[in-house]
Amino acid sequence: MATNNNLRFTEPGMRLLENEHRYLSYLMDDWHSLVLDFERQEMSLEEGREKLKLLRQKLYEFIEPFKNHTEKEEEHFFPVLGTYIGFEQGPLVGIQEEHQEIDGYIGHFFHHTRDNIxxxxxEDLKTVAKDAGEAFEVLTIHFVKEETVLFPMAEKLMKAVDQDELYKKMNTLIT
Known part of the structure; x- marks a missing residue:
């Protein structure tokens, strides 16, 4: 996980979200390597089943901190930023849609792996693992968008009082 020296943003609320991205990316790397095994490697049916069970476990460990992070953004960050940039169109709409898309891929993965793996x-194993791969791709791009568009906007546009209040509300653990 990144140390404060590696964080780009100066406002405490944006630093907090950025640091959470680092932690979530660390967790993602752990399960994404299993997804890549399904894409790159020839494996036996038994190896595939064991890898999918491990992938399911890793995604399960990821989902709670991810949900906690997105809830912070949706309950606190987006509403405050939206008062500055609007809610009806623009980057907030796309980012919130991506939250739903990510939930969809992960939910689809869990739905298809809830029965007897x-x-x-x-072939079934490889197909199901693709959902996790799609979630990884959307998440990766999503974090980049937030860090290159939303966080800089927030630092530039938000009043200090709003930044301070936002940090107080979001300063909770995601684990």
């Missing part, structure tokens, strides 16, 4: 074919 040991009954799945190797």
């Amino acid at each position: 040991d009954a799945m074919t190797l």
